[in-house]
Structures are given as structure tokens and as C-alpha cells.
Amino acid sequence: MKFLAISGSARRASTNTALLRALQAAAGAAHTVSIYDGVGELPVFSPDLELDPPLAVSALAKAIADADGLILASPEYIRSIPGGLKNAIDWLVSRDEVIGKPVVLAHASHRGDDMLCQLRIVLATLSERFNEELFLRIALMKLSPEEIAERLSAPRHQEDMRGFLDEFARYCGSA
Template structure:
């Protein structure tokens, strides 16, 4: 089973991106997780370019099409969705790759509920397979990169991440087409 984990942050030392890479590292042999941390490479959405999208948009759409499920992790910027993530969603909204795709959220902060509420509404509109009940939250805000790594490698969080991935894999299983 293949998951695409999309970071909603353009920041290099993003705690949300670090959490997605930690999920990748705890995935069992039955799961393949690719982390997409290049939202900053997407051009600003323009409906005029939808029929012949830029290469970066086509690459993201292809990665989504090849995934059995999507995991989104995003920070909150001024109580809202970061512009880069909203831009990516705008590029995807009229495409077929995300329709019916299982989607869940992860979050690396103890706060951000306003953004999460907005994102849940958008994702429920984007895909009828968005599961708001499957949610991973590990507070990492204001930790140094070394502290983030130590926190994510703690046995308690490793088990929490494995359980989240197992639950998501079980949720995705009915949607996966067997050969």
C-alpha cells in the first residue's frame, strides 16, 4: 500500500514535515510512504493553466494518483491554512486524482484548531473519503530540530504513529484495487 504524505509547510525545519518523515521511518514493510515537501515549487494557481498545467503540478497530481491514500500535515498561519497548501488544493480541486481518495490529517502542534477546522471542511468537499476521525497530533511546536527528533523517536510516539498508519491502512483497504 502506498501513501503520499503532503507537508503544508514550506519551512525547511518544519515540525509537520519532520513528523511526516518520522511516519515514513516507522512504516512497516507493507507500507510505502513518500513525503511531498515541495509546495513552494508550485506556481500560483491560475485557471488559465489548468488544461496544460506546469510540470510541478503534473508531478504532484501523478504522485496523488499513484497513492492509495493521502496524509496531510500542516501548520496554522494566522488561524488559517498556509497559502502554499491552499494553492496546491486549488490546483487539485478540478482534477480527478483526488476524488474519492482516502485522506487523513496529522498535526505537529497543540494548537491550530481554526486551521484544522477549515481544512476539514475543504477536504470533506474535495474527497468523500476524507476521514476526520483518524487524526494524529504530536505537539512539537517550539522544539529545536534535535528535540523534535528525540520526541518523535520516543517509544510512546513511535507506537502512536504505527497505530495511526495501521488504522489508515485499514481504512484505505476497501478502496485499494487488488490485481
């Protein structure tokens, strides 16, 4: 199964991006996980540009179209969806690539439930195949890169990540 993992963070040292990279490594030969970490590089959404979108938007849309499913991981900013991720979603809302695409969430913090609630509403509106039940959460907030690597390489978390990907693959294939 081919997954696109989208990081909602524009931060280079993002814990959510680190979680997605660990998912990518845990996938092994069973699945392919590509990571999109360019939400901070997308131009601000404008309905005037939808018919001829900027190249960065077209590239994201193609990556989504080529994937069997999407995994989103995002931090919470002021109890809400970060602007870069919301902007990326705004670019996709009137396009066809996401409408029937299976979508799930992963989260790299012990908190952020307000943002997750809002993101669940947005994703359920965006895709009829958003799976709210399938969710991976591994608390990485405030850890150093070395501590993050150690936590994510722990056998329990490796098993959790592989199980998450396998369950998502079954969901993607169930339609």
C-alpha cells in the same frame, strides 16, 4: 499500502515535515510513505492553466494518483490554511486524482484548531473519502531538531504512528 504525505509548510525546518518523515521511518516494511514538501515551489493557481498545467503540478497529481491514500500535515498561519497548501489544493480541485482518494490529517502542534477546522471543510469537499475521525497529533512546536527527534523516537509515539498508519491502511482498503 502506499501513502503520499503532503507537508503544508514551505519551511525547510518544518515540524510538520519532521512529523511526516518520522511517519515514513515508522512505517517500516508494512507501508510505503513518500513525502511531498514542494508546496512552496508550485506556481500560483490559474484556471487558465488547468488544461495544460505546469510540470510541478502534473508531478504532484501523478504522485497523488499513484498513492493509495494521502496524509496531510500543515501549520496554521494567522489561524488559517497556509497559502502554499491552499494553492496546491486549488490546483487539484478540478482534477480527478483526489476525488475518491482516502485522506487523513496529522498535526505537529498542540494548537492550530482553527486551521484544522477549515482544512477539514476543504478536504471533505475535495474528497468523498476524507476521514475526519482518523487524526494523528504530536506536539512538536518550538522544539529544537534534536528535541523533535527525541520526542518522535519515544516508544509511545512510535506506537502511535504505526497504529495511525495501520488504521489508515485498513480505511484505504475498505472501499
